[in-house]
Amino acid sequence: METPPDTYQALFWAYLVVWGLLSAYILWLGVKCLRIEAKLKSILPSANSGSSDIDKSSRSESSH
């Protein structure tokens, strides 16, 4: 009976491509999430301080 050729090397490289691309994409999504989190942290404190300045100025106007 004819034995099939040994092509495990090609199989290895193909699966490396599959899992390499999938892992790289998931890693990239993780980096994106970290960047969004950092951006959100930088925005939220400034949004809170903006509203407190508005509150202070409206209180000082009403006292006059």
Added chain:
Amino acid sequence: MKFLSFSLVVSIAVAFILYWIFLVVPDERTMGAVQRIFYFHVPSAFAAYLALTALFVAGLGYLATNNRAFDALQISAAEVSFLFASIMLFTGMIWGNAAWGKPFTFEPRLISSLLMWLLLFSLNVLRAFGDSSKLPTHTAALGILSALTVPVVVYSIKLLPQFQQLHPQVVQRGGLVDPLMRQGFFYSSLVIMALSVLLLWLRYRIARIEQSVQMLERQSVV
């Protein structure tokens, strides 16, 4: 919670299909072990077509409604379809090199697949470097065009007789005689398409959060 449950199910399913492909399915008679690329190569094509369908719907939806949710879906579908089209193309080239002695030939199926991949590549480059004010509209136009290559790729195999092409028509011509191979193909198609849906969902959620953060940025500057 739904997302985490779905992720867990897909992860377990991926482990199952790896077990099936490597430990259950027998070696193919003429090509040997390299034929097992089939269980990722063809389902990756299906996953790319699925994501391209989502891209088509999102493109039409954005052009009709200007709704940012459709733009988020466009972003997601553009990336996921490019990912699976790349997997399909590169695994095909590795398999072609092992089976035919050359990674690429100029025949209808391979040329149309390369065209689809190039359109998706240019779409993602546009998304990365394009003018932000016009980006959603330009993405919709190029996305719809990319999605229209799917029927071209699928039916291109019919343009020439089989003996004039190297790319096989395994499923249409009654290949996969062994029932374990047929089951393996069915399971891997299902799981890879579920993985595609999971990644589409994840990337869509991230895109929606990015849009909210952009809106917050604009409000805090004002």
